């Protein structure tokens with residue numbers, strides 16, 4: 001089983017559209033939406049939910065006002081400034097429990113926090129594992145880990161060849177959680193100056209965690225000079241550029257229709273993605289890319 | 291006045307709005323631009339500010355004095371993040387997991403734990419013309435963005451107009467960045483993805499009780515559902531920027547919209563006036 005995670009640094013580069021296309025192209029796979037904050041993949045894959053599970057994670061302090069002597073120790077020690085006037089400000093509480101341990105009157109309890117849900121669903125393209133983090137919740141990294149773990153389990157049970165996941169934006173905790181131990185990171189970038197900066201940082205994270213990376217330049221024709229520089233940037237780091245996808249309004253049209261681009265149009269975008277998938281699947285099976 | 295610029299989804303034009311708003315205002319006002327998207331900070335690409343100061347961001351992580359430690363396991367029991375473990379007669383620490391809460395050092399009965407700084411990022415500041423600039427950068431391989439964001443926000447002065455560029459998403463780094471704002475501008479695009487993520491962003495700012503309005507970017511693609519959603523939910527659409535090849539080209543070259551197309555400046559000034567009016571109105575009705 002191979003695990004391919006699609007990342008983009010900033011987001012908005014077309015990552016989800018590409019995952020949607022791969023969902024339609026790859027034969028034997030389970031899909032995972034690891035962008036648990038702002039999941040969009042379901043808009044293309046239209047899943048029907050089969051199983052829903054609560055995600056309990058982290059804790060939040062609660063002060064029992066009847067027991068509190070207002071000594072102020074918790075307030076003084078909390079490094080997240082989450083306690084004010086003997087009340088816990090839940091959005092700031094990181095659940096470390098220091099206040100609970102030190103309170104001389106045992107007025108503080110740590111309450112489990114229901115931080116979201118995760119789902120196993122069926123789609124026209126195969127099973128999808130996805131999740132929904134509650135608004136303003138922490139621990140998106142842990143929820144990403146649950147989604148991946150469940151997707152792998154599905155792949156094993158059904159003897160599927162691939163786990164294809166739509167990764168979160170950025171380079172921090174949820175990205176690390178979606179990336180570590182994956183077989184391949186497909187980085188979708190745009191030929192913009194800011195895109196090149198972002199790409200450098202995501203490549204750094206891949207290197208840091210020892211995950212092989214390959215790059216897809218999306219909308220390459222909005223700035224061909226930057227595309228050339230992105231290719232150089234990649235070759236300097238010995239990273240392959242597996243695809244150059246042109247800008248085409250058909251991509252947005254397909255999103256509006258709620259279908260993967262490869263099922264909406266057979267234009268250049270589709271042809272390029274098909275070639276890209278051949279290369280990736282060929283390469284990850286050990287034969288050298290064409 | 292503190293205005294944050296957010297979007298549920300990345301790549302909708304948050305950076306474009308933040309940099310152009312700051313530049314447009316800088317002729318008339320003192321403006322601070324604070325890039326809190328510390329995982330992928332990009333505002334500097336468009337402003338090219340002269341950096342005049344730098345500070346490393348550290349969090350305090352435990353360091354165990356083996357001579358004092360009796361391997362009682364108290365530290366491992368209290369750590370909520372499995373960042374410290376006692377294995378036989380050794381104590382192992384995992385700085386990448388540590389939140390720097392201080393529980394282990396405070397509660398160690400032998401006073402065997404001291405804290406040392408572990409670097410997780412940097413904050414830099416400087417100036418571009420009339421804009422005072424600050425940004426943070428999470429070190430590659432580190433997981434915890436919020437402490438870096440907090441450090442960037444410590445530099446908000448309360449005299450100037452502060453514009454805060456917020457990371458994408460709806461979880462803890464976003465909350466950390468938006469907290470304390472008078473108003474939040476949500477940037478989105480008229481597609482089903484844009485709508486889905488806008489609705490999440492709206493829920494987030496409502497949770498924080500910060501008033502919001504929408505900037506619609508790349509208008510002309512997609513469909514009308516975002517505009518319908520805004521009118522159904524009484525969310526003002528403050529500015530509409532069309533899908534335009536020229537704008538996309540400027541962006542790709544790292545040129546701020548109002549720098550490349552100065553005719554846009556008045557639109558951003560109007561955007562600011564609308565936001566000011568909404569904030570004043572809200573404060574007035576809150577007092578009543």
Ligand code: SF4
Nearest residue numbers: 359360362363365398
């Ligand atoms: S709490 Fe202190 S004495 Fe006990 S195992 Fe930890 S470091 Fe050692």
Ligand code: SF4
Nearest residue numbers: 369388389391392394
């Ligand atoms: S400081 Fe807090 S998070 Fe870090 S190791 Fe100690 S108890 Fe754990």
